[in-house]
Amino acid sequence: MARHKTKVIKIGKVRIGGDFPITVQSMTNTATSNVVKTVEQIKELENAGCEIIRVGVPDLKAAKALSKIREEINIPLVADIHFSADLALEAINQGVDKIRINPGNFPKSGLEKIVRLAKKKKIPIRIGINSGSLEKDILKEQKKATAEMMVKSALRFIKLMERLRFYDLVISLKAPDVQRTIKANELLAKKVNYPLHLGVTEAGREFSGTIKSALAFGVLLSKRIGDTIRVSLSADPIQEVKAGWEILKSLGLRERGVTIVSCPTCARTEIDVIGISKEIENLTCQIIKPFKVAVMGCIVNGLGEAREANLGIVGVKGAALITKEGKIIKRVAKKEALREFKKELKKYLKKC
Numbered sequence: 001m002a003r004h005k006t007k008v009i010k011i012g013k014v015r016i017g018g019d020f021p022i023t024v025q026s027m028t029n030t031a032t033s034n035v036v037k038t039v040e041q042i043k044e045l046e047n048a049g050c051e052i053i054r055v056g057v058p059d060l061k062a063a064k065a066l067s068k069i070r071e072e073i074n075i076p077l078v079a080d081i082h083f084s085a086d087l088a089l090e091a092i093n094q095g096v097d098k099i100r101i102n103p104g105n106f107p108k109s110g111l112e113k114i115v116r117l118a119k120k121k122k123i124p125i126r127i128g129i130n131s132g133s134l135e136k137d138i139l140k141e142q143k144k145a146t147a148e149m150m151v152k153s154a155l156r157f158i159k160l161m162e163r164l165r166f167y168d169l170v171i172s173l174k175a176p177d178v179q180r181t182i183k184a185n186e187l188l189a190k191k192v193n194y195p196l197h198l199g200v201t202e203a204g205r206e207f208s209g210t211i212k213s214a215l216a217f218g219v220l221l222s223k224r225i226g227d228t229i230r231v232s233l234s235a236d237p238i239q240e241v242k243a244g245w246e247i248l249k250s251l252g253l254r255e256r257g258v259t260i261v262s263c264p265t266c267a268r269t270e271i272d273v274i275g276i277s278k279e280i281e282n283l284t285c286q287i288i289k290p291f292k293v294a295v296m297g298c299i300v301n302g303l304g305e306a307r308e309a310n311l312g313i314v315g316v317k318g319a320a321l322i323t324k325e326g327k328i329i330k331r332v333a334k335k336e337a338l339r340e341f342k343k344e345l346k347k348y349l350k351k352c
């Protein structure tokens with residue numbers, strides 16, 4: 001299926017849309033006014049693979065900190081603004097790479113000034129629709145926003161921006177459930193060619209939120225809809241970045257770091273598959289170069305999976321076979337399995 005055709009939008013050094021790779025985003029949860037803490041968190045997120053970072057700007061103190069934060073980081077900085085045109089203007093003047101505004105709570109009276117300044121500074125604006133903060137006239141008396149209402153809100157705001165001759169736009173339509181998120185984005189993708197930022201908002205804690213995001217993004221990205229993603233979790237934002245990458249890797253859309261192929265274990269298991277896989281994850285979390293490791297409990301599927309991996313360990317009666325680029329290089333005693341495999345892994349990582 002061909003990718004949904006969109007404009008290319010430049011956010012600092014990163015481009016999204018068109019044929020550019022789907023990027024992984026996250027958001028800080030420090031006080032933006034605390035420059036030291038915020039920069040520290042962004043750097044950790046950068047190391048984990050975050051490619052665009054958004055910070056909340058609840059007040060002027062936070063807005064005034066933006067230029068200092070931007071100076072210290074290497075990925076594009078996005079200011080998340082609600083309710084206030086003045087904060088948006090200050091954020092743009094501080095040199096952010098993009099702003100995100102929410103039509104449901106943004107004063108339309110301030111829009112013209114913002115658009116003028118964003119054009120001057122050549123930065124894009126994300127129109128971020130959330131099902132929980134839709135405009136009252138669209139929601140009418142209904143308690144729950146439908147996908148159609150979210151699309152209506154987006155189209156109306158896009159028209160407003162286009163009337164002001166502003167086309168440097170990214171759009172997001174987020175709901176806390178999978179079905180509405182999918183439907184809203186599918187509907188909008190038929191109507192506009194702006195890049196789409198995907199997200200299931202308020203998705204919940206790490207486990208359930210990751211599953212919801214994986215499902216929604218999986219459906220949309222398989223239909224080639226979506227240009228950048230954020231997995232929203234009530235958890236450390238590092239987990240958002242990890243989950244984002246895992247989703248893109250699983251769909252074959254991006255590559256980064258280790259991919260572990262490990263079996264679920266059963267009565268045939270000859271080695272500590274769970275412990276070894278965990279250890280590999282810890283040892284390889286900083287590695288960017290893509291590579292594959294197979295950890296298989298027995299011979300049933302073991303050698304087949306190991307053949308496709310850069311490194312592998314397969315349990316056999318009382319021992320373990322270690323493989324490299326599909327070939328068996330060692331047979332070690334069961335109790336030496338982890339130590340010996342770690343040795344081989346470290347040797348391999350030195351070359352990464």
Ligand code: SF4
Pocket residue numbers: 263264265266267268269270296297298299300301302
């Ligand atoms: S690979 Fe072997 S040990 Fe692992 S789940 Fe399959 S049969 Fe069980």
